[in-house]
Amino acid sequence: MRIVVTGGNGLVGNSIKDIISIYPNHAFTFITRQECDLSSWYEVSNYFVRNSFDYIIHLAAKVGGLFKNLDSNIEMFSENIAINENVLKACRQFNIKRGIFCLSSCIFPCNPSTFPMSERAIHESPPHPSNEGYAYAKRMLELQCRLHNKAYGTEYICLIPVNLYGPHDNFNIRDGHVIPALMNRFHGEKAKKDGRFIAYGTGRARRQFLYAPDFARLICSILLDGTYDNTEPLICCWRETSIKQMVECLADVMDIDKNKLEWDSDKSDGCMRKTVDNYKMWRYLPDGFLFTHMREGLKETYSWFCRNRDNLRN
Numbered sequence: 001m002r003i004v005v006t007g008g009n010g011l012v013g014n015s016i017k018d019i020i021s022i023y024p025n026h027a028f029t030f031i032t033r034q035e036c037d038l039s040s041w042y043e044v045s046n047y048f049v050r051n052s053f054d055y056i057i058h059l060a061a062k063v064g065g066l067f068k069n070l071d072s073n074i075e076m077f078s079e080n081i082a083i084n085e086n087v088l089k090a091c092r093q094f095n096i097k098r099g100i101f102c103l104s105s106c107i108f109p110c111n112p113s114t115f116p117m118s119e120r121a122i123h124e125s126p127p128h129p130s131n132e133g134y135a136y137a138k139r140m141l142e143l144q145c146r147l148h149n150k151a152y153g154t155e156y157i158c159l160i161p162v163n164l165y166g167p168h169d170n171f172n173i174r175d176g177h178v179i180p181a182l183m184n185r186f187h188g189e190k191a192k193k194d195g196r197f198i199a200y201g202t203g204r205a206r207r208q209f210l211y212a213p214d215f216a217r218l219i220c221s222i223l224l225d226g227t228y229d230n231t232e233p234l235i236c237c238w239r240e241t242s243i244k245q246m247v248e249c250l251a252d253v254m255d256i257d258k259n260k261l262e263w264d265s266d267k268s269d270g271c272m273r274k275t276v277d278n279y280k281m282w283r284y285l286p287d288g289f290l291f292t293h294m295r296e297g298l299k300e301t302y303s304w305f306c307r308n309r310d311n312l313r314n
């Protein structure tokens, strides 16, 4: 199959690049924002009229951590709506009948009827105000895929990962997600004689973290291995931890004395909990699939960070 991957130069896009050798019978094309601005129908239609594909892995999105979302809910909504509308229009017009579309666990309600939340809770009640722009745009992507599947018999599968991290992440100290932002900030402080290791919030918020290379393997298995026999949305998650526990583990991995950690509780915690369940996911995991433990994932990410300090995305 000829497979197009949008967001080809992002966290998950690069993780897929690292594993395509195990799919020699398929041809992957990774498109970046520089090659095709997906928010422009003119660019999208021109690109797909010149390049045809059988399947799509749609990862491209305007993303950011809590503080980026707090600053730009309107842009997060409008740019993601534009990107997704153009991509689905191109899939319809250029005959791409099967694909993976990436959502996020932040789309779920912030006050659900039950925890952990299953796939059925996606539209149950409003998401957390800190990222409602991004969350509603991704909820609409779930709706768009479902409507296309019903009307045209397509197989557009929405995968819902929890907080992803790993090599190739965006390490922007302000706009990045918690792990890359802290890793970059703490690394800078390590170089100083009187460095301070300040994390934001209270540390009491809870998150489920998933190592991006694990998610990349799941995406390819579900799209290509025939293990997933339907088009319903599927949560992809692993263990939950408090932000405090994660930051202490990160300090260990970076050889920072945990007693030097400080918390700026004037900064937002965002949603205190967005626990989702992976009951359904376990049924479709390829045999012998192993998730990467947090400590191992942080170690691999930090050594990648140190090797690539001069050309980080940030």
Ligand code: GFB
Pocket (backbone or CB within 6 Å): 064, 065, 066, 067, 069, 104, 105, 106, 107, 130, 131, 134, 135, 162, 163, 164, 173, 175, 176, 177, 178, 179, 181, 182, 199, 200, 201, 202, 205, 207, 243, 267, 268, 269, 270, 271
């Ligand atoms: O990763 P993060 O920005 O995403 O923040 P969210 C997770 C938690 O880490 C929050 C705390 O409780 C923050 O208060 N935190 C501590 C920090 N120190 C820092 C820091 O230096 N930077 C950041 N960013 N956080 C996002 C959504 O929410 O989750 C996105 O806004 C997306 O739309 C993403 O869905 C997966 O989990 O709070």
